[in-house]
Amino acid sequence: MISSAGFLETPLYLNLTACPQCENSFVVEKLKERIEKARAKASLDVLAKIVLVEKKGDLVFEDISYDRRRFFQALKTMTSAQVAAFLDENTAQTNTPYSAKKLPLKRELLNKLIKRMPSGNGVIGILENYAFTIKAGSSCTNCFACVGMCPTGALKIKKDTEGIGLLFNSSLCTGCALCRDFCRMEAVTVAKGFRGTDYFEYEICNPCSSQSHEQASRGAGAVIEEMVCRGRRE
Ligand code: SF4
Ligand code: SF4
Incomplete structure (x- = not known):
């Protein structure tokens, strides 16, 4: 998810304001670590693309509630569209393996x-x-x-x-x-x-x-x- 965010045109806002009350709140620190790791490893501009909103006062978007499944589905749809556009745009540069060999x-x-x-x-x-x-x-x-x-x-x-x-x-x-x-x-x-x-x-x-x-x-x-x-x- 973090790497895919590098393909987004507009930032992805994650509403984490309710996380402190949840027993899984440790995930927030893990998420921050992963983002930092992705940035350090590949210098991908993910920090600018993922905005973690932890205080209610910082919420600047419409408060629509998504369950986890719908959230990841929406994210997948958004990033897939970006990736597909990216692939189409660069088809001429494909480094294709020979014969019937296939690159993932x-x-x-x-x-x-x-x-x-x-x-x-x-x-x-x-x-x-x-x-x-x-x-x-x-x-x-x-x-x-x-x-x-x-x-x-x-x-x-x-x-x-x-x-x-x-x-x-x-x-x-x-x-x-x-x-x-x-x-x-x-x-x-x-x-x-x-x-x-x-x-x-x-x-x-x-x-x-x-x-x-x-x-x-x-x-x-x-x-x-x-x-x-x-x-x-x-
Ligand atoms: S299988 Fe081993 S011995 Fe045969 S070409 Fe490849 S590296 Fe060389
Ligand atoms: S590690 Fe796998 S993909 Fe790479 S050369 Fe060997 S068989 Fe091919």
Whole structure:
């Protein structure tokens, strides 16, 4: 809810004047902490978009009573409209994964937000807290099982005259760690934060990028062989 408020055109007023009498009043402090955290993490302008009204005298809007369900429904409708408009406006900038790979909507939205933000601390904060970096260590055999497993297309095969290797695009990575869990060589590390050069581009992520096509196919062969053997054992 807090992050979504960053998309609102007009401030969202929350009437908290009755909260001190409620047994759940501790939620107010938690809410303030969350807002502060969102601001510090991503420099989103949420403080200006969410106005917490704690004294009756500060109420400057019509006193309509919403129950919790209706309140969140109204908020969802408002923010969804803003987000949809935002997506439409920026469709041309979509960073689409290849083939049938699919990027979750939330990640796509975050990427659009990053593209729209001026470079600086805000973008750095988002990349530090919400992006991931995948590295494949020296035990990587270029078998590319991780490429097949990655649901979003963040991993891709590099194949050119220099040889073959593994490419990674941080803007398409959700940090699910399937690649790490599936790598039989235990070569993959998943780290929080972007550590590359260009967040939106594919970059080499393993040291064996100059491996020949024959060496690479031996790696893939070994994986298939092990899968077949495992299947026989089970
Ligand atoms: S060895 Fe591991 S990191 Fe290297 S390509 Fe195969 S699955 Fe990916
Ligand atoms: S953690 Fe690995 S499998 Fe998951 S999205 Fe990132 S690169 Fe793909």
